[in-house]
Amino acid sequence: MNVHARTAANRRLLADFFDGMDEQQLNTRSLCDAWTVREVLGHLVSPLTGTLGQLIREVIRARGSVDRASEAIAGDVARRPVPELTALADLSGPGVDVLRSGLEGRSR
DSSP states (O other): OOHHHHHHHHHHHHHHHHHTOOHHHHTSBOSSTTOBHHHHHHHHHGGGTOOHHHHHHHHHHTTTOHHHHHHHHHHHHHTSOHHHHHHHHHOOSTTHHHHHHHHHHHTO
């Protein structure tokens, strides 16, 4: 199995894991005190939802703290419905080719 296939399989497992949680589980504090489990999911998919400009603005708002900026971004992203977030985490559902081309274009 190649790296891309393994990564895709792991992303599907991760999406299934979060999809199987109820609201109480999602709202539980994670091992990182600053985040709930839902916010961890938001953090994991946040690179797929924002732009470099948004990250820079948050770092400026957080007075240079990348940690506080990450917390703010993860919290914002985590407000989205869990199925939307897990669809991003999975990256194997409908529309993935469009998302991938957008990400590739962003990285250039």
